[in-house]
Amino acid sequence: MIRLLSLALLLAFWQGAALLSDPRRLPGPIPVFEAIAQEAESGALFVNLAATLARVAAAFLLAMSLGAALGYAMGRRPALDRLFDPWLVILLNLPALVVIVLAYLWAGLTEAAAVGAVALNKLPNAIVVMREGARALDHELDEMAEVFRLRPAARLRHIVLPQLAPYIAAATRSGLSLVWKIVLVVELIGRSNGVGFEINMAFQLFDVRLLLAYAIPFVLLMLAVETLLVQPFERHVSRWRRRPARGQGLA
Amino acid sequence: MIRLLSLALLLAFWQGAALLSDPRRLPGPIPVFEAIAQEAESGALFVNLAATLARVAAAFLLAMSLGAALGYAMGRRPALDRLFDPWLVILLNLPALVVIVLAYLWAGLTEAAAVGAVALNKLPNAIVVMREGARALDHELDEMAEVFRLRPAARLRHIVLPQLAPYIAAATRSGLSLVWKIVLVVELIGRSNGVGFEINMAFQLFDVRLLLAYAIPFVLLMLAVETLLVQPFERHVSRWRRRPARGQGLA
Amino acid sequence: ADRLRLGLQKTGSGVWELAVISAFGLDKEAGLELTVTELANTDAAKIAIQSGSVDIVVSDWLWVARQRSEGAKLTFYPHSTAIGALMARDKAVKSVADLSGKKLGVAGGPLDKSWLLLRAYAQQQGVDLTKSATIVYGAPPLIAEKAAEGELDAALEFWNFAADLEARGLSRVIDLRKVETALGAKGAPVVTGYVFDEGFAAKSPAPLARFFAMIDKARHLIATSDAAWRAAMQRIPAKDPAVLALYRKSYVEGIPARSVEQEREDAAGLYATLAEIGGPALVGSAKTLPAGTFYEPAASAVR
Amino acid sequence: MSRDGAAALLEVRVSHKDYLSAGGRPQRALENFALSLPVGRAGAVVGPSGCGKTTLLRIIAGLDTEFSGEVRLPAGGRLGMVFQEPRLLPWRSVIDNLRIAAPLASEQALAALLAALELEEHALHFPGELSLGLARRVAIARALAIEPDLLLLDEPFVSLDDALARDLRARIATLIDERHVTTLIVTHDLREAIELADVIFLLSPRPSRVGATLEVTTPRKLMTKDAADALEARARREIEAMRGR
Amino acid sequence: MSRDGAAALLEVRVSHKDYLSAGGRPQRALENFALSLPVGRAGAVVGPSGCGKTTLLRIIAGLDTEFSGEVRLPAGGRLGMVFQEPRLLPWRSVIDNLRIAAPLASEQALAALLAALELEEHALHFPGELSLGLARRVAIARALAIEPDLLLLDEPFVSLDDALARDLRARIATLIDERHVTTLIVTHDLREAIELADVIFLLSPRPSRVGATLEVTTPRKLMTKDAADALEARARREIEAMRGR
Ligand SMILES: Nc1ncnc2c1ncn2[C@@H]1O[C@H](COP(=O)(O)OP(=O)(O)OP(=O)(O)O)[C@@H](O)[C@H]1O
Ligand SMILES: Nc1ncnc2c1ncn2[C@@H]1O[C@H](COP(=O)(O)OP(=O)(O)OP(=O)(O)O)[C@@H](O)[C@H]1O
Ligand SMILES: [Mg+2]
Numbered sequence A, B: 001m002i003r004l005l006s007l008a009l010l011l012a013f014w015q016g017a018a019l020l021s022d023p024r025r026l027p028g029p030i031p032v033f034e035a036i037a038q039e040a041e042s043g044a045l046f047v048n049l050a051a052t053l054a055r056v057a058a059a060f061l062l063a064m065s066l067g068a069a070l071g072y073a074m075g076r077r078p079a080l081d082r083l084f085d086p087w088l089v090i091l092l093n094l095p096a097l098v099v100i101v102l103a104y105l106w107a108g109l110t111e112a113a114a115v116g117a118v119a120l121n122k123l124p125n126a127i128v129v130m131r132e133g134a135r136a137l138d139h140e141l142d143e144m145a146e147v148f149r150l151r152p153a154a155r156l157r158h159i160v161l162p163q164l165a166p167y168i169a170a171a172t173r174s175g176l177s178l179v180w181k182i183v184l185v186v187e188l189i190g191r192s193n194g195v196g197f198e199i200n201m202a203f204q205l206f207d208v209r210l211l212l213a214y215a216i217p218f219v220l221l222m223l224a225v226e227t228l229l230v231q232p233f234e235r236h237v238s239r240w241r242r243r244p245a246r247g248q249g250l251a
Numbered sequence C: 001a002d003r004l005r006l007g008l009q010k011t012g013s014g015v016w017e018l019a020v021i022s023a024f025g026l027d028k029e030a031g032l033e034l035t036v037t038e039l040a041n042t043d044a045a046k047i048a049i050q051s052g053s054v055d056i057v058v059s060d061w062l063w064v065a066r067q068r069s070e071g072a073k074l075t076f077y078p079h080s081t082a083i084g085a086l087m088a089r090d091k092a093v094k095s096v097a098d099l100s101g102k103k104l105g106v107a108g109g110p111l112d113k114s115w116l117l118l119r120a121y122a123q124q125q126g127v128d129l130t131k132s133a134t135i136v137y138g139a140p141p142l143i144a145e146k147a148a149e150g151e152l153d154a155a156l157e158f159w160n161f162a163a164d165l166e167a168r169g170l171s172r173v174i175d176l177r178k179v180e181t182a183l184g185a186k187g188a189p190v191v192t193g194y195v196f197d198e199g200f201a202a203k204s205p206a207p208l209a210r211f212f213a214m215i216d217k218a219r220h221l222i223a224t225s226d227a228a229w230r231a232a233m234q235r236i237p238a239k240d241p242a243v244l245a246l247y248r249k250s251y252v253e254g255i256p257a258r259s260v261e262q263e264r265e266d267a268a269g270l271y272a273t274l275a276e277i278g279g280p281a282l283v284g285s286a287k288t289l290p291a292g293t294f295y296e297p298a299a300s301a302v303r
Numbered sequence D, E: 001m002s003r004d005g006a007a008a009l010l011e012v013r014v015s016h017k018d019y020l021s022a023g024g025r026p027q028r029a030l031e032n033f034a035l036s037l038p039v040g041r042a043g044a045v046v047g048p049s050g051c052g053k054t055t056l057l058r059i060i061a062g063l064d065t066e067f068s069g070e071v072r073l074p075a076g077g078r079l080g081m082v083f084q085e086p087r088l089l090p091w092r093s094v095i096d097n098l099r100i101a102a103p104l105a106s107e108q109a110l111a112a113l114l115a116a117l118e119l120e121e122h123a124l125h126f127p128g129e130l131s132l133g134l135a136r137r138v139a140i141a142r143a144l145a146i147e148p149d150l151l152l153l154d155e156p157f158v159s160l161d162d163a164l165a166r167d168l169r170a171r172i173a174t175l176i177d178e179r180h181v182t183t184l185i186v187t188h189d190l191r192e193a194i195e196l197a198d199v200i201f202l203l204s205p206r207p208s209r210v211g212a213t214l215e216v217t218t219p220r221k222l223m224t225k226d227a228a229d230a231l232e233a234r235a236r237r238e239i240e241a242m243r244g245r
């Protein structure tokens, strides 16, 4: 279907650009996939990918669950928001490097420090997005829930989460990618394996082919997750939205 | 008011933590602010901050305007969305390092390459958030606009933008911080000035005091922008939202 | 066996020695049990030692000197004298004077040791490089690539990148060893070394001494035995035999030949020069090489 | 404000209720407002558009606590409410909307309710797929599904056709007569008020107070057209008098 | 579907209009539906809840183009519409809502409209600060502000008190009689239909078609109570017949 077409188009672009340029600068898809196959054969790819994925997953879950809870609380309670907003702004704008270095210094070169540093980097972004979502919550449905004495769990599930869904979707998509990017930095500074470590090696050797060979599998994995899990799920939970009739809207 | 209290609290925490630990690992606020004053006196702080700010501003404007337009289009037109979604996922998950290295390789060690690389890193995040916003647009108001033959400019201003406001707010806040963080990396890899450059030097010398001295002014700047510009503006545009009555909601 | 925790840069030559050590069973022979944390770059090594996660890393004495001046109790034991070079494709570039008006790439940054040495050297000849040339700082691999490509007219690079560039047809305009000598060094001064905490050294002087002896053996093997070099080569990603040969040559040249005492004297001399150019931003508050920068084992543990 | 939950009367006493407005001036919705209804009886609230009827219901339901005055409610008891708009969960089907609000109701009871409101074939539809009248019916079904002891209805039968409205009025009347559900219904339709209520509260324009209270003494089942006409005429006179004020 | 814009009749001919439903089965809203109204006259649409009245208005307004059939409209002309819900911009004040929809209307004209709808003191309020009745009045003001040539009203007067509804009906009647605004009004109130319309379309239950067309031959101003009663009785009979079908 259209998704494959789109990918084919992209591959064609890439191949075209590669043909026009020095292979050292931009190797084409074929050598890159060869390199991927090579790394896969030696097993190195999987070891590193697994290490990175585990870090991404742990940091993401930590940051998202904490971020959603805090963002929701701050969006709903103006007093909390006023108190912690400056902290949020500070954490948001603290360079990743600073957080990572401090985390390693304080907790040693440990896995916990790595994951914690990444989570701390992503946390404020999750809070910011979820806070906007909580602020935009429909007051009328709240009143309905209040009148019908819905239990907290039911409110969360039937009233709050469906309204936060687009914000969660946005925070998840950009969040996963952010976490992955920071994991790469964390691995570069204080881990002995992982995709970030390998990418740095490739960069030191200036091997763009190897660089891409380590960058792409994660991208493909995300593409698969998106296609096979996220989008079907999204379609399912948003099937109540009315399809816009044709010929309308600004665009 | 409460904002100052919150900052005072944070400073107190910092001072407390600093007292408990080796000053080389976590210098307290006083030596850090001394270092800031020192760098400010020599003028180096302003030169570097200005260079970084210029890059942040350029990349942010580029990424946000492009991202908002593309995200809106993708949110409104399912066909476009289906075609470009895979590209989006790929761009989103391409490591910053890969984009930056390729940009420097292709466009030379130039300012344009730096700003372009940063914008390209932020672009997919802006698209993702704005796309969710566009998907959640109220269909009924669109119909109203259609019936009353509102001109495109009026639709954009009165119908679309107010609904996208929370998404724009989320994308801007987390976006500015993301751009700033990537600018630091870009400066680290291939620029000869800027806060990222200085931070990298401080890091090489392992001078945490200097590291913080360069990280904090930008954070303070963002805090000021947030307090003096963003929040008053936000209060103004969201004054139509009903204040939730007391004692309601889940939280 | 005594346990030592090492933090080694995966692309560094420390790893080669380790390959030889394990291939020839030198660690068992020395009664040491080595745990190695591989690190991505020198900065990671600095974090590793500061956070207490490893006992020994490889870094440079200048950094140790600065940390000492700030109160850290780190100390240094020589490992290699390998130092970078100024590389250019244009054969007309023969001296610092020829760099005027040219685009010069500097790997690392303005406080990089090689760069400061080169500036001091140029100053001796009446050239202020920061004014006469356009300086571009950047990450070492990127600077190397840009030099190879020709976007930069010349590049000041670390020794391994210099070897790469040489293999790609660039010539060594100025070897920084020459610069060191010109600046008053008596021999080839040490550049990198093993860095560890004084407290650690005080607690386990004997294992440390055995460790240094074992490293010496490994280095000697790499220099003399092709079997050892083959073991080390396993750890080198570059496959081009010409480059590999250059690596070995540079490595062997970099093996420190002098006593720690001589090294300290040279280092103290260079330190004064560097402190003058780099200023307190580089060296911190100390004006002279802080005492104890070079490791002084207690008399009983001397090999 | 104060709330109290142990009376045999539903009593509301609001000395004043002000809305702080973001645009424009603050507005006083209620002033010297007093209303009481015996438990188990039905009251109708009739008043000009924008006078404060919904405000009253929200105060009784405990949704608005920012007023000066007090509310006394019969102890315990379940509250059922039909808001002026449907307020359904757009992301849940009709039947799920009922299930969520009334988790204790049996599936048969819900099915029977859907049938009574002619909603059977819409059970699986999402609210966005319903006409407004259908959605309002779902909201009525929801309020009835919890088997309320106190029922607050804010113009429940607008947007419904006459036949359906008639059926539903009969149904509510039965609830009041047989299950003694305390009921307060806001309506603009005097006939509807007369048909359903034991007491009719005629509200004055804003700031609103109860300008007149009409007792419907004839039992619902014995009400003749003439008696109703007479009551309606009396109510109209009172309303005119308040408008002229 | 096809749309055509040059007739002296407003004509709608829908062979069928189906809704594809996400939950539940697809629904047929209209079937063999035909309706025509001379330009400058008023039609009333009366039909059971959920039969397809709003669907009809949306088709005429061009908001729904996914049906098989055709619509003919008088050429050119401005369209004014009162949706079944207010559909105001929540982030704009009442007066700004009018200004945005009717940028050409003068400030005096808007002020006069607000006065006519008893909204003066709410001009600066945001829609969230209005009662539903007030919001509906703003929606009516908005539709009138653009001085429409074709006016589509979806139950415009529900949630308004009798006095106000009477005033507004009179105002719309004047528009029809004097400015010859082609008007289609959906209502459940037969008296309202008789008072305002020249033709009454009685719709059948879903899938809906025009089950009966009643011409109101007596001119609006001359209509007596008896004549109206007679018409209403006839309409009720027709409606009963359709329900029984
Ligand atoms: N978007 C939609 N998707 C699916 N079904 C719909 C949709 N809109 C309306 N319907 C169905 O079409 C039928 C007609 O709807 P419509 O809104 O036209 O009714 P109506 O006559 O205006 O009713 P009411 O008097 O309740 O406003 C209803 O059964 C409704 O459930
Ligand atoms: N949240 C609010 N903020 C400001 N003013 C409000 C708010 N809610 C209601 N009002 C004002 O209070 C008054 C009473 O509102 P209320 O909704 O109680 O009227 P109502 O009698 O229910 O009217 P209707 O018959 O139109 O539903 C109105 O003037 C309204 O504009
Ligand atoms: Mg109301």
Ligand SMILES: [Mg+2]
Pocket: D131, D132, D133, E053, E054, E055, E084, E154
């Ligand atoms: Mg309708």
